[in-house]
Amino acid sequence: MDNDKNNEQTINASNYTADSIKTLSSLEHIRLRPGMYIGRLGDGSHPDDGIYILLKEVIDNSIDEFIMGVGRRIDIRMDEAEVSVRDYGRGIPLEKLVECVSVVNTGGKFNDEVFQFSIGMNGVGTKAVNALSTAFNVCSFRDGKFRKALFSRGVFESDEKGKTDEPNGTMVTFTPDIEQFVDYSFRQEFIEKRLWMYAYLNSGLSLYLNGKRFYSKQGLFDLIQVEAGEDRRYEIISFKDKSLEFAFCHTDNYSENYYSFVNGQHTTDGGTHLSAFKEGVLKAINEFSGKTYQASDVRDGIVASIAIKLKDPIFESQTKNKLGNTDIRAWIVNTVKEGVERYLHMQPAEAELLMAKVTQNEALRKQVQAVKKQSKEHARKSSLKIPKLKDCKFHLGDRDPRGEQSMIFLTEGDSAAGSLVSCRDVFTQAVFSLRGKPLNTFGLSKDKIYKNEEFFFITQTLDIDDDVENLRYNKIVIATDADVDGLHIRNLLITFFLSFYEQLVLSGHLYVLETPLFRVRNKQETYYCYSESERDAAIAKLKGRGVEITRFKGLGEISPKEFGQFIGSDIRLSKVTVDHMRDVPQMLRFYMGDNTPERRDYIMTNLEIMDEA
Numbered sequence: 001m002d003n004d005k006n007n008e009q010t011i012n013a014s015n016y017t018a019d020s021i022k023t024l025s026s027l028e029h030i031r032l033r034p035g036m037y038i039g040r041l042g043d044g045s046h047p048d049d050g051i052y053i054l055l056k057e058v059i060d061n062s063i064d065e066f067i068m069g070v071g072r073r074i075d076i077r078m079d080e081a082e083v084s085v086r087d088y089g090r091g092i093p094l095e096k097l098v099e100c101v102s103v104v105n106t107g108g109k110f111n112d113e114v115f116q117f118s119i120g121m122n123g124v125g126t127k128a129v130n131a132l133s134t135a136f137n138v139c140s141f142r143d144g145k146f147r148k149a150l151f152s153r154g155v156f157e158s159d160e161k162g163k164t165d166e167p168n169g170t171m172v173t174f175t176p177d178i179e180q181f182v183d184y185s186f187r188q189e190f191i192e193k194r195l196w197m198y199a200y201l202n203s204g205l206s207l208y209l210n211g212k213r214f215y216s217k218q219g220l221f222d223l224i225q226v227e228a229g230e231d232r233r234y235e236i237i238s239f240k241d242k243s244l245e246f247a248f249c250h251t252d253n254y255s256e257n258y259y260s261f262v263n264g265q266h267t268t269d270g271g272t273h274l275s276a277f278k279e280g281v282l283k284a285i286n287e288f289s290g291k292t293y294q295a296s297d298v299r300d301g302i303v304a305s306i307a308i309k310l311k312d313p314i315f316e317s318q319t320k321n322k323l324g325n326t327d328i329r330a331w332i333v334n335t336v337k338e339g340v341e342r343y344l345h346m347q348p349a350e351a352e353l354l355m356a357k358v359t360q361n362e363a364l365r366k367q368v369q370a371v372k373k374q375s376k377e378h379a380r381k382s383s384l385k386i387p388k389l390k391d392c393k394f395h396l397g398d399r400d401p402r403g404e405q406s407m408i409f410l411t412e413g414d415s416a417a418g419s420l421v422s423c424r425d426v427f428t429q430a431v432f433s434l435r436g437k438p439l440n441t442f443g444l445s446k447d448k449i450y451k452n453e454e455f456f457f458i459t460q461t462l463d464i465d466d467d468v469e470n471l472r473y474n475k476i477v478i479a480t481d482a483d484v485d486g487l488h489i490r491n492l493l494i495t496f497f498l499s500f501y502e503q504l505v506l507s508g509h510l511y512v513l514e515t516p517l518f519r520v521r522n523k524q525e526t527y528y529c530y531s532e533s534e535r536d537a538a539i540a541k542l543k544g545r546g547v548e549i550t551r552f553k554g555l556g557e558i559s560p561k562e563f564g565q566f567i568g569s570d571i572r573l574s575k576v577t578v579d580h581m582r583d584v585p586q587m588l589r590f591y592m593g594d595n596t597p598e599r600r601d602y603i604m605t606n607l608e609i610m611d612e613a
Contacts, residue, residue: 026104027154030131034180037128043183046575047190048508051176054132056194057125058085058172059207063198063264065089066205067309071169073206076195078186082135084173091142091168098149098156101126101138101172126172130154132181133174141166153177197223201264201307220247220305223259228303234353239339246277246336248304250357254446255502256468259305262313262323268507270469271316271323273332277306280336287337288344289355296466297362308332364446371450389461390421392430395472402428407475408461409513409567410434412489415556416479423564430473432461437485438492441499455496468503476504477573479513481554494576505576514572515558519550528562530572 030037034050038057042049055076062074062085071088092100104127130136131154139148141164149159176184195207195214203219216222221238224247228236231251238247260267260274267274282298308328316322344351394402408430411417417433424431439452449455463470478493480486490512497505504510516528520538523546527538539547552558558566566572 027102027127027131030128031154031180034128034132038132041181043181044185044187047193047577049184050132051181051184051186052190052194054129054174054176055083055191057129058174059198060264061126062087062089062170063202066202072204074208076207076209078210082173082175084171086169086171088167088169091170092138092140094140094142094145094147094161097138097140097147098159101130101136101149102151102154102156103127129172129174132177134177135175137173139171141168141170143168197266198264201261220245220307223247223305224249224303227257227259232303233357234350237340237343239336241335243309244306244332244335246304246306246339248281248302250301250354251303253301253502254500256299256302257304257503257506261307263309265320267321267323269322272325272329273306273308273323275469276329276332277304277336280333281340283333284337284340284344285358288341288351293358293362294365296365297358300361300364301357368447368450371447388417388433390431392425393427396474404474406430406473407477408432408473409477409479410458410493411479411555412481412486413556416481416554419555419558419560419563420479420567422560424567429567432458434489437489438496440492441496446500449500464501464504468501471504471509474509475511475573476509477511477513479555482515482517483553486554498578505578508575510576511573512576513567514574515552515555515566517552519552521548522546528566
């Protein structure tokens with residue numbers, strides 16, 4: 001046996017020679033490993049899919065021109081698969097046009113005199129768009145001259161030069177590669193939401209999408225006005241200087257909601273700038289009132305946004321969702337504190353309304369603390385009744401990068417939980433088993449939630465009791481059956497998170513697990529299908545001979561051996577999204593409130609469609 005092993009090692013070593021070593025060009029590497037550059041690929045059904053990142057990378061370059069004070073308009077045209085972005089900035093220097101869009105680590109953003117603030121500092125963005133497009137054309141207009149270059153999948157094809165009457169600027173036209181983005185299509189609502197964010201972050205800039213204008217005069221003030229709607233308790237407090245802008249107000253909601261940005265990048269998981277903003281607001285209110293309120297007294301019900309500009313932003317992950325710069329804390333805390341305190345002294349009527357909300361929050365906190373104490377004592381006494389949690393080894397915030405992959409499944413019943421536990425990745429996947437249908441939390445106060453054992457243990461498990469930034473898992477995955485009861489449980493859980501921890505949903509941490517509805521197989525092949533159309537396609541592939549079709553009615557019907565592949569590398573997750581937080585109360589009232597005729601008719605219609613599946 002030892003000789004056999006030695007021979008095997010010799011054979012393997014002999015196959016590994018200098019010829020095995022390959023060097024890829026930058027663009028070849030982008031095409032081979034696109035996820036390293038743009039995250040997920042996808043088909044356009046999610047706002048984080050790659051085709052929207054391609055568009056973002058091109059628009060970001062145009063935004064950088066506006067930030068530098070050149071070009072107050074950006075025109076975006078979409079014609080099915082083809083997208084064009086035209087700005088009226090300085091235009092790429094003609095002699096470097098080809099290199100700027102095809103050679104990684106080439107660009108003007110490495111020069112502080114040319115670009116003081118930008119999102120991408122690695123010179124990759126537009127090159128990734130080029131490499132991942134079947135057709136990529138760039139044209140620069142500068143001082144009466146132009147140069148146009150044509151590429152296909154990152155490979156240079158031709159260019160032309162000449163004179164022009166066009167105003168200065170750059171136009172990029174691209175078509176995402178169908179080899180990379182299979183069966184993709186752009187969704188208008190995702191693009192429009194992104195363009196509104198650009199408008200809020202760059203007051204005075206006009207963006208046009210096929211002629212429709214996106215414009216904000218007051219920046220983050222307008223963002224908070226849209227998101228808070230008519231529920232705000234007082235007029236929006238706002239501040240803006242060259243490097244920092246913020247706006248906030250309070251509503252009657254329990255959750256706290258933040259929109260934070262760095263150089264135009266939406267940092268959905270916050271970071272040091274958001275933490276410093278929160279600290280600055282707390283210090284301002286305590287200084288103004290002469291009291292020592294706790295953080296939750298000030299934050300409950302707040303809707304706020306902060307945007308900063310940094311020359312050298314340091315992000316904690318490839319997706320740039322969280323800022324890591326530590327040296328900016330003091331600057332932001334002091335600026336926010338001074339700005340808020342000045343406003344409160346100048347606007348005594350508004351200050352009185354704000355302090356009334358803070359005082360109300362303080363009274364509620366003390367009430368909840370008493371309930372929490374009782375709940376914890378009850379938990380110790382009834383530890384045998386605690387829903388079973390099978391934790392994972394790594395969590396969000398750990399130094400180990402696997403913490404970014406962590407997720408927890410909230411599932412119904414022991415049967416489904418058993419399947420998940422037996423086939424999960426113990427390093428990154430945890431399972432929390434619900435005991436039955438959770439409480440409908442719509443319209444309930446926070447102290448009632450802490451009296452509910454099920455939700456008390458969920459908040460303890462997720463570690464979101466004091467601050468949602470302490471979240472232990474990157475993804476909270478609702479895993480329920482695809483039947484009426486399962487959908488009801490799903491809605492009850494979503495209602496809980498939207499009512500009390502809305503920021504988790506807005507930050508993209510809440511998901512629904514998609515599981516196959518059908519298994520189609522014969523003796524040679526097996527297909528798992530997530531819809532009727534996939535089922536019909538599988539039947540056609542097997543040509544109908546000896547085909548066995550199984551309809552899964554619950555997670556517990558899927559064997560652990562089968563289930564493993566549905567929560568592995570091919571896992572299908574649907575992110576729970578909300579367009580505007582102002583829509584949440586009305587939406588929850590419709591779905592989870594009193595059983596009005598409209599609601600009953602709507603649900604019955606949709607349940608009939610579901611039964612047909």
